[in-house]
Amino acid sequence: MHPAYSVIFFTVSSGTGYGMLFLMSVLALIGRLSVDPWFTWPSFVIAFGLVTLGLLSSLLHLGHPERFLKALTQWRSSWLSREGVLAIATYGPSGLFALGWLFFVTDAQNPGPIVGLLAVATGLLCIATVFSTSMIYASLKPIPQWFRRDVSTGYLSLSFASGALLLGAIGAITGATAGFVSAVALVGLIVAFVIKARYWRGIRNALPTVTAASATGMDQGARVRSLDLPHTEPNYLQKEMGYHVARKHGDKLRRVSYVAGLGVPVLALIVGLGSGGGAAIVAAVIAAVSGHLGIVVERWLFFAEATHTVTLYYGAESV
Amino acid sequence: MTDLPSKAPARKLGLVIDLDTCVGCHACAVNCKEWNSGGFAAPLTDTDPYGAEPDGVWFNRVHSFEADTHGKGRTVHFPRSCLHCDNALCVTVCPTGASYKREEDGIVLVDEDKCIGCKLCSWACPYGAREYDANEGVMKKCTLCIDRIYNQNLEEAQRVPACVSTCPVSARHFGDLADPESDVSRLVADRGGRPLMPELDYAPVNRYLPPRTYRSQQSPLNATADSVEGKFLQWVDRLLS
Incomplete structure (x- = not known):
């Protein structure tokens, strides 16, 4: 599948934003979300900014962005519609939660029942929105690398880990979270990359699901090779769904993703947790920047390594 | 509504394509383009049609394959278009309701006024039946020529999809x-x-009709080598050589 920059940016950016909001709602519920305005203001502004920028970026790749309200109507059958509805619905409780925390809560241990309820709603809606994003891909049968359960767990865990990394960096810079969020990010990141490692092994070892013989109605097991294409120049189908990344480049990029997304942040976070002051700030920032770079590479691979059954008509013998 | 019809359509209009007969002439694809350039889903935009990188929307594409069937290889010409699935995921994934399957005849269509051009339906179609019109910003697909098959202004014999009406070897049936x-x-x-x-x-x-089993193909000359006709032909061969 063609790795469109707008969709990569959207899923990483809004994933990080929802991860931050989810973590902040959980921290609020366990009495560990700081009320220091130097921490809370940038955290909420950046979280909402990332979510909103991501959603706007996803509108950019539409043919008719001005009709986007129509996309909220088919939530009964369409995961894309559900994602849109949930993304907009999340603004309500999470916005009120942010306003409550910024303007009314003075004691982190005692935020009061209303802000508590808003935090619960925020956390649940963030999970539901990111899950819907993942199901847009995980519900597509023609793409075996996406039609898997671990696509959802991968999206959810990476969203959480990337949000924790950024919140940990803001916390370190403002001195508001004293390492706790960084420890959460460390665990989240390891869990996410264990899921991704299993996913990558899974798609590599998966048996082909459909053959060119089945795609053309020939006898089962018959070898069917593409001889002539209907057209001389690539068409929409080939440009959109025929994207092909060489396995050796894929493997190299996977190593980049492991090193930047997991190795560097884990080392930095451990160093940061063991030290304090300036070193902890530098470590948390390195972890967040490098981690996001690794997750962008992971997301690029998620699209580039996905193969579509339509390629069976354009030279592939199995998918 | 992008829910599929709750009960199975009373009629399921569709095509039966004979892969044994198809000669790969692309006439069906060309006539499809011709008719639909002025039909329900018009225009079928082309970009750079006479330039170095022509591209454009077609509802019907003819591929050629080499297939090992019945122990022998043969060329199979394979026209590919929308199959109007009963369980059409291209319909259910649509967020706007632009994509729909008709209850009366099972035809899958796009309401271009509702389409936001998110392309998700084309990802959901395993057969590559949907092509995006970048010029118009909407998705397009085979309409099974709804503007022909119900068209009272056409003679009854003409009320079939354009691809069917034009096929010179009757490989397409509606x-x-x-x-x-x-x-x-x-x-x-x-x-x-x-x-x-x-x-x-x-x-x-x-549905696609697979290529027929080969009949044994012996040379007529060998078959009659010992016959009177064969001996006569051998004599002619010697005379001429």
Whole structure:
């Protein structure tokens, strides 16, 4: 599948934003979300900014962005519609939660029942929105690398880990979270990359699901090779769904993703947790920047390594 | 509504394509383009049509394959278009309701006024039946020529999809595949017509008739080598050599 920059940016950016909001709602519920305005203001502004920028970026790749309200109507059958509805619905409780925390809560241990309820709603809606994003891909049968359960767990865990990394960096810079969020990010990141490692092994070892013989109605097991294409120049189908990344480049990029997304942040976070002051700030920032770079590479691979059954008509013998 | 019809359509209009007969002339694709450039889903935009990188929207594309069937290789020409699936994921994934399947005849269509051009339906179609019109910003697809098959201004014999009407070898057949007594259903039964990618469970309506088994093909000269005719031909051969 063609790795469109707008969709990569959207899923990483809004994933990080929802991860931050989810973590902040959980921290609020366990009495560990700081009320220091130097921490809370940038955290909420950046979280909402990332979510909103991501959603706007996803509108950019539409043919008719001005009709986007129509996309909220088919939530009964369409995961894309559900994602849109949930993304907009999340603004309500999470916005009120942010306003409550910024303007009314003075004691982190005692935020009061209303802000508590808003935090619960925020956390649940963030999970539901990111899950819907993942199901847009995980519900597509023609793409075996996406039609898997671990696509959802991968999206959810990476969203959480990337949000924790950024919140940990803001916390370190403002001195508001004293390492706790960084420890959460460390665990989240390891869990996410264990899921991704299993996913990558899974798609590599998966048996082909459909053959060119089945795609053309020939006898089962018959070898069917593409001889002539209907057209001389690539068409929409080939440009959109025929994207092909060489396995050796894929493997190299996977190593980049492991090193930047997991190795560097884990080392930095451990160093940061063991030290304090300036070193902890530098470590948390390195972890967040490098981690996001690794997750962008992971997301690029998620699209580039996905193969579509339509390629069976354009030279592939199995998918 | 992008929910599929709650009950199975009364009629399932579709195509039966004979891969044994198809000669790969692309006339069906060309006539499809011709008719639909002025039809329900018009225009079928082309970009750079006479330049170095021509591109454009087609509802019907003819591929050629080399297939090992019955122990021998043969060329199989394979026209590919929308199969108007009963279990059409291209319809259910649509966020706006632009994509829909008609209850009365099972035809899958796009309402271009509702389409936001998110392209998700084209990802959801395993057969590559949907092509995006970058010029108009909407998705386009085969309409089974709804503007021909119900068109009272056409002679009755012309009320078939453009691809069917133009096929010079009658490799394309149009009819109601829900009716077991229809010509197309009988053809499917007689020739063992197949759905494409049945393992994905899209329940396509269109069927493809696989190439027939080869008859043994011996040279007529060898067959008659010992016959009177054969001896006569051998004598002529010697005389001329």
